[in-house]
Amino acid sequence: MLKENLDNVLKNIADSEERSGRKKGDVTLIAVSKTKPVEMIKGVYDLGVRDFGENRVQELTEKYDKLPSDIRWHLIGHLQTNKVKYIIDKAYMIHSVDSLKLANEISREAVKHSVTANILIEVNVSGEESKFGVSPEDLEDLIRKISVLPAIRIRGLMTK
Numbered sequence: 001m002l003k004e005n006l007d008n009v010l011k012n013i014a015d016s017e018e019r020s021g022r023k024k025g026d027v028t029l030i031a032v033s034k035t036k037p038v039e040m041i042k043g044v045y046d047l048g049v050r051d052f053g054e055n056r057v058q059e060l061t062e063k064y065d066k067l068p069s070d071i072r073w074h075l076i077g078h079l080q081t082n083k084v085k086y087i088i089d090k091a092y093m094i095h096s097v098d099s100l101k102l103a104n105e106i107s108r109e110a111v112k113h114s115v116t117a118n119i120l121i122e123v124n125v126s127g128e129e130s131k132f133g134v135s136p137e138d139l140e141d142l143i144r145k146i147s148v149l150p151a152i153r154i155r156g157l158m159t160k
Helices: 002-020 038-046 057-064 081-087 099-113 138-144
Strands: 052-053 072-075 091-097 115-123 152-160
Touching: 002 038, 038 052, 038 138, 057 072, 057 081, 072 081, 081 099, 091 099, 091 152, 099 115, 099 138, 115 138, 138 152
Parallel strands: 052 072, 072 091, 091 115, 115 152
Antiparallel strands: none
8 A cells, every 4th residue: 555655646746747847856755754653664765765754853863763874854844943953964954944043053053063954945925923934025135144154055945
């Protein structure tokens, strides 16, 4: 069942790439593994998936050493500045950078650990006050300020 579902998702991705004129492999599937046991994640890994998304720092750090080292972990949930130090050398990409304060902490910890942090800027396009993210009006200013920080690579946007 798991293999069938994965095959269907990969076929949909391939069809979408073709329809949009993108090259095969341009789209990366990130399997959201939050709340899933290590055994289930390993099963998906054994089917070829290498990118997994966690929304909590504690879950990512608990699973990190229990699973193969070639997994690319994505932190997809809100990140507090005081938790950056726990994932900076474990997360392939942080999807939820929404402030200069957070970016400064990521930069500081990345320099300390001699890594480059791949990040997405989180943008609150819906305007909902209950959602995290920078407003579209403040986005350009935030990108300009973050782009000069050492050890950070802005890879794109994540919108809500």
